[in-house]
Amino acid sequence: MTEQQIDITDLSPAQLQEVKKQLDAELDHLTNSYSQLKQAQAKFKACVNDIGELTPKSKVPKFKREHVIYVEMRQLMNVGKEILVPLTSSLYVPGKINDPEYVVVDVGTGYYVRKTKSEARQHYTSKSNFVQQNLETLQKAIEKKQDNVQSVVGVLQSKLQEQRQAQPT
Amino acid sequence: MVEKTISAVQAKLQQSSLTFQKAEQELTEIIEARQRLDSQLSENELVLQEFKLLKPHNTVYKLVGPSLVPQDQEEARTNVEKRLEYIRNEMLVLGIVF
Numbered sequence: 001m002t003e004q005q006i007d008i009t010d011l012s013p014a015q016l017q018e019v020k021k022q023l024d025a026e027l028d029h030l031t032n033s034y035s036q037l038k039q040a041q042a043k044f045k046a047c048v049n050d051i052g053e054l055t056p057k058s059k060v061p062k063f064k065r066e067h068v069i070y071v072e073m074r075q076l077m078n079v080g081k082e083i084l085v086p087l088t089s090s091l092y093v094p095g096k097i098n099d100p101e102y103v104v105v106d107v108g109t110g111y112y113v114r115k116t117k118s119e120a121r122q123h124y125t126s127k128s129n130f131v132q133q134n135l136e137t138l139q140k141a142i143e144k145k146q147d148n149v150q151s152v153v154g155v156l157q158s159k160l161q162e163q164r165q166a167q168p169t
Numbered sequence: 170m171v172e173k174t175i176s177a178v179q180a181k182l183q184q185s186s187l188t189f190q191k192a193e194q195e196l197t198e199i200i201e202a203r204q205r206l207d208s209q210l211s212e213n214e215l216v217l218q219e220f221k222l223l224k225p226h227n228t229v230y231k232l233v234g235p236s237l238v239p240q241d242q243e244e245a246r247t248n249v250e251k252r253l254e255y256i257r258n259e260m261l262v263l264g265i266v267f
Contacts, residue, residue: 104230104237107219108212109252111245112230112237119227123219 008155013163016156023152027145034138037131044128051103051121203263210256213249220246 008016079100084092103120104112115123220242223229229245230237 108216109249110232111216111220111249112232113219113223114226114228114230116226 008152011155013156013159016152016159020149020152020156023145023149027142027149030138030142030145034135034142037135037138041128041131041135044124044131047124048121048128051117051124054097054100054103054117199263203260206256206260206263210253210260213253213256217246217249217253220249 008019011019079097081097081100083095083097085095086092101116102114103117104114105120105123107113107123220229223242227242229240229242231240231245232238
């Protein structure tokens with residue numbers, strides 16, 4: 001983008017049309033990016049929720065007998081909880097959660113990291129916040145662009161009006 | 170005489186517009202390459218940042234085909250650092266073309 005200052009009132013209507021087209025294209029691109037970022041953020045938030053699903057909601061059991069303690073502690077930790085593991089989108093096999101404390105997180109570029117659930121939750125929350133920051137800057141950029149479009153349209157309309165009045169009917 | 174100059178000018182115009190088209194195409198190619206590198210750079214930077222926060226119990230796995238292979242933390246980190254270096258170099262090369 002050239003940083004040369006040009007007064008938009010100096011431009012002809014045809015040129016203004018071009019400028020508007022360009023601005024519209026930029027605006028389109030920005031809003032597209034915005035919705036993509038929104039989707040990414042929703043995914044991260046869903047991940048945080050999913051980790052919450054893995055964490056059992058049951059309260060601390062009453063300890064009566066030792067074997068009961070063992071069983072209930074296992075239940076509390078979600079050990080041995082039955083799940084269905086998707087092999088493909090339409091084929092599932094039954095499985096049991098062996099190690100409920102850890103999850104494996106995709107950190108990008110083909111790398112995965114084994115984290116505790118609270119670490120994973122923190123990871124996804126910070127990702128979501130990171131995206132949120134970008135969303136805010138993008139939002140500001142979009143508003144600015146919209147202002148630009150508005151002023152160009154305003155000048156364009158007044159120019160067209162002038163032209164119409166200059167032409168004898 | 171006049172026809173001759175007209176056809177000469179036309180030929181010249183055609184050639185110029187051809188060169189212009191070529192340059193334009195090159196430009197879009199470079200921009201695309203640059204954008205690709207940019208996104209790779211930021212992704213790798215995020216991964217490196219993540220690796221710096223690792224504790225000993227955070228095993229690193231690398232996706233090899235369909236399976237996850239455990240990898241040494243240190244090894245993974247140097248790997249990503251090397252990749253970052255490579256990407257920055259590529260960007261420099263592109264910068265010279267600009």
